[in-house]
Amino acid sequence: MRVLIAPDKFAGTLTSLEAAEAIATGWAxxxxxxxxxxxxxxDGGPGFVDVLHAALGGELLAVTVRGPFDSPTPATILGVGDTFYVESAQACGRDLVGGRDAERANTYGVGELLARAVDAGARTVVVGLGGSGTNDGGAGLLAALGAVGDEPLDQGVAGLIGLSTLDLSGAADRVDGVRLVVASDVDTVLTGLFGATKTFGPQKGISEERLVAVDAILTEYAAVAGRRMALEKGAGAAGGLGFALMLLGATRTPGIELVADAVGLAERARRADLVITGEGAFDFSSRSGKVPHGVATIAGEALRPCVALAGQVMIGAREMRALGIESAYSVVDLVGAGPAFAEPGPSLAQLARRVARSWSPQ
Known part of the structure; x- marks a missing residue:
């Protein structure tokens, strides 16, 4: 039996490579x-550069940029010819924000990554968005590229209070002649009931009672910067980094599709008898550009069954099948929450071994 193992990261515990290796170990x-x-x-979030480097080769450029609270933060840029790939989470990921004030976290370092790619000779820069701990509408990125306003752009969303003027000409000049592509894992707009703050603010540490006020700050910021662009799908990705990049002319592509093309997922699915995917928390939000839905869609087009292994499974059979998944299996249900987080690799391997009993003819 031929089994294609194509998981996403298990956020906070395993990279996508570690997850794939654990599944393979247990299955074998x-x-x-x-x-x-x-x-x-x-899908554009953590692991974006590493996965593409493994698939495409190219040269990794090690850099140091400002983190979300301005401390020096190591990151890598991938260059493949004159196309460069940047992972925003390396400069402003949730793990870098921790329990600190998310309203003060900024995206300046992402702008520095983009600038370094341009300086290295990029004609196209693909920016992977996902897993961010910031919610500043991408104002920090714009500042790093040369934008100026009458309020500080590099102090998080809290610094944007009272902003009334914004000059983007310096940032536009910095990326002039460079094609920008947003690889986004979500299609959220910037503001409103289904915007970045309301949808993702709580998981970044913005308290429930602050959501309306923070969204209002971004609404005023969008009115100054470009209200129409704020309504574009993906503008709210990574706390508004999508919006800032679109202001500079970026086009958007689903991150999962870009990665799937790079790794030849469709052809590999056609060669398989079974496709396995997975992620840390498998719920209905997985439909919005996430890896399991993308992998399942490609498996379906190849007429191959797809199952998911996840840290936690939080949807029922009907929703699961709507995502193209035949069955989903939970590490937590098998071993309990404690072992699942304390020993994520062995726990996932144990689950894979159990699933193999059901799906492998051996």
Missing amino acids: EHAPDDELDLCPMA
């Missing part, structure tokens, strides 16, 4: 003769 323990094809995936 039960079915050692099965042919396993490991294909780690990403």
Whole structure:
């Protein structure tokens, strides 16, 4: 039996490569003769650069940029010819924000990553968005590229209170002649009931009672910067980084589609008998550009069954099948929450071994 293993990261515990290796280890323990094809995936969030480097080769450029609270933060840029790939989470990811004031977290370092790619000779820069801990509408990125306003742009969303003028000419000149592409895992708009703050603010540490006020700040910022662009799909990605990049002329592509093309996922699915995907928390939000839905869609087009292994499964069979998943299996349900987080690799391997009993003919 040929099994394609194409998981996303298990956020906070395993990279996509580690997850793929754990699944393969457990599967092989039960079915050692099965042919396993490991294909780690990403959707624009953490792991984006590593997955693309493994698939495309190219040169990794090590840089140091400002983190979300201005401390020096290491990051890498991938160059493949004159196309460069940047992972925004390396400069403003949730792990870098921790429990600190999310309203003060900024995206200046992402702008520095973009500038370094341009300086290295990029003609196209693809910016992966996802897993951010910031909610500043991309104002920090714009500041790093040369934009100026009458309020500080590099102090998080809190610094934007009272902003009434914004000059983007310096930032536009900095990326002049460079094609910008947003690789986004969500299609959220910038503001409103379904905007960045209301949808993702709580998981970044913005309190429930502050959501309306923070959204109002971004609404005023959008009125100054470009209200129409704020309504574009993906403008709210990564706390509004999508919006800032679109102001500079970026086009948007689903991150999962870009990665799937790079790793040849469709062809590999056609060669498989079964496709396995997964992520940390498998719920109905997985439909919005996330890896499991993207992998399942490609598996379906290849007429191959797709199952998901996840840290937690929070949807029922009907919703699961709406996402193209035949069955989903939970690490927490098998071993409990404690072991699932304390030993994520062995726990996922144990689940894969159990799933192999059901799906492998061995």
